[in-house]
Amino acid sequence: MPHGHFAMLNSRNQRLRVLLLNPPFKHRVLRDFYCCTYSKTGYLWHPIDLLAQSGILGARHEVSVCDAVALGMTRKSALDAAANFNPDAVYSLIGSLTLESDLAFIEELYRRAGAKIIVSGDAVLNKPEFLLETHPSIHAALFNFTNQDLLNILEANTDSVRDAAFKTQRGIEVRRMGGASEFQYPVPNHAAFNHNAYNMPLAPQEFVTILTAFGCPHSCAFCNSGVRSLGFSLRRIENVEQEIAHVHSQGIRHIFFKDMTFGIGKERTGRLCEYLVRNAPGTTWHAYTRLDLLDEHTITMFARSGCRLLQLGIETADPRVGSASRKPLDLSRAANTFKIMRREGITPGAHFIMGLPRATLMSDIRTMRRAAALNPGYASFNAFMPRPGSEWFEKGQNRARSGFALKMLVRAAYLYFYCRPRSLVAFFSRTASMRRGQSLSAMLRYLIFVPDLKRRGAGSGK
Ligand code: SF4
Structure with missing residues (x-):
């Protein structure tokens, strides 16, 4: 039973024990930044939410990190580790693909540790008040992890909370005041995360994850990271530089800029690149960005500052589907942009979505073939499933074909792309032998058992 730590949370002078948790799951899953994917x-x-809070909370409270997914922990070992820390509060990620399992884990942890539990993740974007009403164990849900809302909730300073749903004596309050145009936070405690447990395609084994912006200024209909659901704000550039200086002083030489769309604001991005060149020699980096932000000058500047991989959402080869999704990219530019990137030593990575509304079988096959013709360093094919918080989730927009047909299409796309001789040569020449085996077996497992694509928001039925 809960053992009554709550009273302590009312004192601002009390140093609390706060656990930052990524709960265990049977598959390797990503749940941070309000986006849940296998x-x-x-x-x-x-997980960037936990990283940011390790800086914000760590300045005033005792913080411990348990990333059960990265560490491959079982439910029992994660539960024991979490309860043994004896937390006053737990900040936990929850995801739309893993919601049932996450909520069951949180309930169990609440029964054992009695801690105040605050959650974030894509599942909270849909009817958060329903989540709080139906789960006595959950005290609050955050819509932004870069501000002081969690700190204010824990320190009972709720008048200052801007973007969260939380319980009060009067009931549930939901505030969506939007982020400030700029934000900053103390340097996260990178050392609290076991770097060996994280890896990314085409990146060195040791890297750190850094945020330079929250949300995205665009609003693609299938995406829940856009301005419509998360808002958009930039991190103060001096604050980003401070974090880069810190990780460089710790000997880290690769950064994943975890922005949804890296490179917003030409002047600011130029300054950041210049900072990397002058103050972080030997650093390489990679990021997600948009095709229409990349001209020759930008690509050259990125390369000079250490960029080695740019990950781009190309989504579809059918312009009709692109326009309906509100992401009408000019794909005739893609081949040339990829060529310039390769010339400058940057690998292009490309992401595609099969089964988008209005996509026909022929347009998905065209997407598959276009992916092969573009020949990016890697291609990721995803089955469309409306994401909580996105426009299409709220409108109940369905995918273009059944789950089974979509899974088959995703399998076919992977096989078509990766079984080409030049893909195989690239894979074997670029991936270190240790990682090659792991990546291959993970990919084969994924292709054979493409996991269930059911997503749930907090307000959806089972
Ligand atoms: S798909 Fe990309 S560009 Fe579009 S809203 Fe999402 S993050 Fe932004």
């Missing part, structure tokens, strides 16, 4: 080749980055 890891197809076993890749994982550091």
Whole structure:
């Protein structure tokens, strides 16, 4: 039973024990930044919500990190580790693909540790008040992890909370005041995360994850990271530089910039690249960005500052489907952009979505063939499933074909792309032999058992 730590949370002078938790799951899964996906080749980055809070909370409270997914922990070992820390509060990720399992884990932890539990993740974007009403164990849900809301909730300073749903004596309060145009936070405690447990395609084994912006200024209809659901704000550039200086002083030489769309604001991005060149020699980096942000000047600047991989959402080869999704990219530019990237030593990575609304079988096959023709360093094919918080989730938009047909299409796309001789040569020449075996077996497992694509928001039925 809960053992009554709650009273302590009302004192601002009390140093609390706060656990930052990524709960265990049977598959390797990513749940951070309000986006939940399966890891197809076993890749994982550091959960950015937990990282940011390790800096914000760590300045005032005792913080411990338990990333049960990265460490491959069983439910029992994760539960024991979490309860043994004897936390006053737990900040836990929950995801739309793993919701049932996450909520059951949280209930059990609450029964054992009695801690105040605050959650974030894509599942909270849909009817958070329903989540709080139906789960006595959950005290609050955050819509932004870069501000002081969690700290304010834990220190009973709720007047200052901006973007969260939380319980009060009067009932549940939901605030969505939007982020400030700029934010900053203390340097996260990178050392609290076991770097060996994280890896990404085409990145060195040791890397750190750093955020330079929250949300995305675009609003693609299938995506829940856009301005419509998360808002958009930039991290103060001096604050980003401070974190880069810190990790460089710790000997880290590769950064994953975890922005949803890296490179917003030409002047600011130029300054960041210049900072890397002058103050972080030997550093390489990679990031997600958009095709329409990349001109020759930008690519050259990125390469000079250490960029080695850019991951781009190409989504579909059918312009009609792109326009309906509100992501109408000019794909005729893609081949040339990829060529310039390769010339500058940057590997292009490309992401595609099969089964988007309005996509026909022929347009998905065209997407598959276009992916092969573009020949990116890697391609990721995803089955469309409306994401909680996205426009299409709220409108109940269905995918273009059944789950079974979509899984077959995703399998076919992977086989078509990766069984080409030049893909095989690239894979064997670029991937270190140790990682090659792991990636191959993870990919084969994924292809054979493409996991269930059911997503649940907090307000959806089972
Ligand atoms: S798909 Fe990319 S560009 Fe579009 S809203 Fe999402 S993060 Fe932004």
